Amino acid sequence: MSLIELKVPDIGSDDEVEVAEVLIQPGDVVELEQTLLTLESDKAAMDLPSTVAGTIQEVKVKVGDKVSEGTVVATVNAAEEKAAEEPVVKEEVVEKQQQAAPQAEQNPEPVAAESKFEAVPTEPVSAISFSGQVHASPAVRRFARELGVDLSQISEGSGRKGRITKDDVKKFVKQLLSSGATGSGAAIPSLPEVDFTKFGEIEEQPLNKIKRLTGKNLSAVWLNLPMVTQHDEADITEMEAFRKTLNAEQAKLENGVKITPLVFIIKALLAALKQYPQFNSSLSADGEKIIYKKYFNIGIAVDTPNGLVVPVLKDVDKKGVFELAKEMGEISAKARKGKLMPGDMQGGCITISSIGGIGGTAFTPIVNAPEVAILGVTRASMKPIWNGQEFMPRLMLPLDLTYDHRVIDGADGVRFVVAIAQYLSDIRRLIL
Secondary structure, three states: OEEEEEEOOOOOOOOOEEEEEEOOOOOOEEOOOOEEEEEEOOOOEEEEEOOOOEEEEEEOOOOOOEEOOOOEEEEEEEOOOOOOOOOOOEEOOEHHHHHHOHHHHHOOOOOOOOOOOOOOOOOEOOOOOOOOOOOEOHHHHHHHHHHOOOHHHOOOOOOHHHOEOHHHHHHHHHHHHHHOOOOOOOOOOOOOOOOHHHOOOOOOOOOOHHHHHHHHHHHHHHHHOOEEEEEEEEEOHHHHHHHHHHHHHHHOOOOOOOOOHHHHHHHHHHHHHHHOHHHOEEEOOOOOOEEEOOOOOEEEOEEEOOEEEOOEEOOHHHOOHHHHHHHHHHHHHHHHOOOOOHHHHOOOOEEEEEOOOOOOOOOOOOOOOOOOEEEEEOOOEEEEEEOOOOEEEEEEEEEEEEEEOOOOOHHHHHHHHHHHHHHHHOHHHHHO
């Protein structure tokens, strides 16, 4: 055997690239063309294969190091086979290119050393697979690292020739979340355990069931939904004056109902849903279809002693302001007493999370999947608003709309929250 240095070949650029993954360690027996490490730049990812078969003696780089052409990455005690004269780098190839050149699949050839360092395609044709190595492309490995997933725990890939795809990684994450698994290889890397008793006296209390279930659901939503939050304000000066007039009238009645601002927000949200039906929808489980709903059920997030729950007001389009006010009071009281049934919290189309009674100026609520949007409301405040001639004191209500960007485009998100603000600013529009 002879000792050979394995070097970074010509990568088509003079810039240094980062070592993203090291797949070998001293003592490993490698085969010719076996992937040693993965290199990444801002535009591409590529595998560095071994140019000889033999035993790794020393690894000279680690994850995060910067390398360029000629950098020695490892030394190997080579077997008797003749080493390749020049090392090459295997780059990912787009599936469409594969279909356009079927002959390349039958006779795959490594990309020449002169090839440029191009952008990584979203779907590589295949990945290098060797005994003991993960059958996945650099792009999929990078995706798995971002989620903290150990690819070796995925037993079999669904891609061509058994390669692991991004969908396989997502499925693995979902399974971990549903099983409540944590620790090494979980979808979210574990936080270090801290002994807080070293710093002072502590008290431990177990999370109740509602908070445990809520946390699991929010974690799943956060990982699966690309969410965007749009902020706006509604001028509710006239609306509040009208609401106070109604409440004064209701106070004189024996069975009068107190009207809260939330009732008008529900009505404004309903009108906006009818105007923009894509917000009254859900994405199918396979992500291929949008399911439009012909009914209008609105969830109301309620803060209870046991945690956050979301009872659902059914068929709000068939109910008036007073009926909604009465039903909302009843279901909120039921929620705080912990007497909600499962059916009371199912079938929602969109959720309102109002924290105006507590305070705040803005926040980013998390979508209550499988819904595609949630409306956040904080405390209204008087502000000087320019009317074209002078500043006037107006009561402004902050609105925060978070939506699933897979279903809702950014422009539609803006239009939707602007429509809600317009309906609240002039509630006469609700009868049009």
